Structure formats: structure tokens, C-alpha cells
Amino acid sequence: MEFRRCRIKGRHRFTSVAGLLLALGLAGCRLDMHDQPRFKPLRMSDFYADLRSSRPLEPGTIARGELRSDSYFYTGMINGNPGDEMPFPATREVLERGRERFNIYCAPCHSRTGDGNGMIVQRGYRRPPSYHIDRLRNAPLGHFFDVITNGFGAMPDYAEQVPARDRWAIIAYIRALQLSQQAPLSIVPPAERDRMLSQPPPVPATPGSGATTPSGTTGQAPPEVKK
Secondary structure (H helix, E strand, O other), X not given: OHHHXXXXXXXXXXXXXXXXXXXXXXXXXXXXXXXXXXXXXXXXXXOOOOOEOOOOOOOOOOOOOOXXXXXXXXXXXXXXXXXXXXXXXXXXXXXXXXXXXXXXXXXXXXXXXXXXOOHHHHOOOOOOOOOOOHXXXXXXXXXXXXXXXXXXXXEOOOOOOOOXXXXXXXXXXXXXXXXXXXXXXXXXXXXHHHHHHHOOOOOOOOOOOOOOOXXXXXXOOOOOOOO
């Protein structure tokens, strides 16, 4: 009788061990998320009537960070017309950022002084108008924003290359360029005014440096005319 009890205990022990091993084996056969039922992008699916597994966005869907509730900031327009105000203060930092972006994206055609004689123009590209003509000095800020965003004439759009805030920074710097060519002497600080008046006018630089040279010169002082 004792012998039979030992055999029963041994059988129970074997069953327990076998059950534990089976449980461990089944745990290794689970389906993780990487093996879940799913549609692969752009694959055909007979679940939808149009057989497309990739579904179109619902009307009115807005990507994260693209709400654009401030329409003037992203269009430069007010009721369909170009506005003439900066959407944020034109601080020194904004102007420095605008100068940097202008010299990268705009100066190759417009030149660093904004006269329209950049290096690309000197090599045959269509010349843009100077920023210093009356039409563009009097143009509202929204006009420049619209041109940068959508292009104009031979100029392509720069919406992808230049974010909206940088476009406004460039526009603020364009206004600074325009002021630099038309500013009255009365607004110059006295010390700077005396220094300017005591120096001879600068000689235009060579083409490509951002300044325009008169036709037929190479950036050197004009030859002296003998009388």
C-alpha cells in the first residue's frame, strides 16, 4: 500500500512538471504587435469598395502644429488685401535674422543692397526691380510676403525653403535696406553724422559683393580725366 502511494505521488509530480513546461512553451508562442493583422500602406484591400487600404483624410483634418489660426501671419493678407504691419515687433534680433536669410535666399538675384544686380543676374538671369524704386518703397509689407510665398514673374516661390516667421524677418530687413538708401541725415546720431561727413564717398565694390558698379568699371576708382 505504501508503494502504491509513492507511485501516485510521483505521477502527480510528473504531471505538474509537464504542465509547467507546456505553459512555458505556450508563452513563447504569443502574437506581438509586430505580427498583428494590419494593412500595409498602398496595398490593395477588398474590405473597402475602392480597394484601397490607405484611406483619404477626413475633410477638415489639420496636421499637428498646422492650425494657422492667425491668417495674417501666414498670408500677409487682410480681407484679401496686403496688410502693412509686422505681426510681431521688429527687434534687432529679428533684423539680424532677416539679414542672414536675405543674404542666403534673396541676395543672389536682388544683391545685398537690394538694387537687383546680384551675381545670378550678372550671369544672365532676368533682373528683378530694385527695392529702392518708389513702387516698392510704398508697397505694403503683405505684398512682399505674398511674393515670397507664391512667387512672382520669373521669381519662384520660397514657401518651402523659408518658414513664415523668417519671411517676415526678411521683409523687416528689406524695409531697413530701403531706409538705408533714403534716410535723411537728420536721423543719424551726431557722432556718426560727423564721421560720415568727414570721409570721402566709398568706391563701389566689385560685382558679386552685393554692390553694383557703374557700367565699364571694375570696382577701382574711376580714371582721372585729363583736361
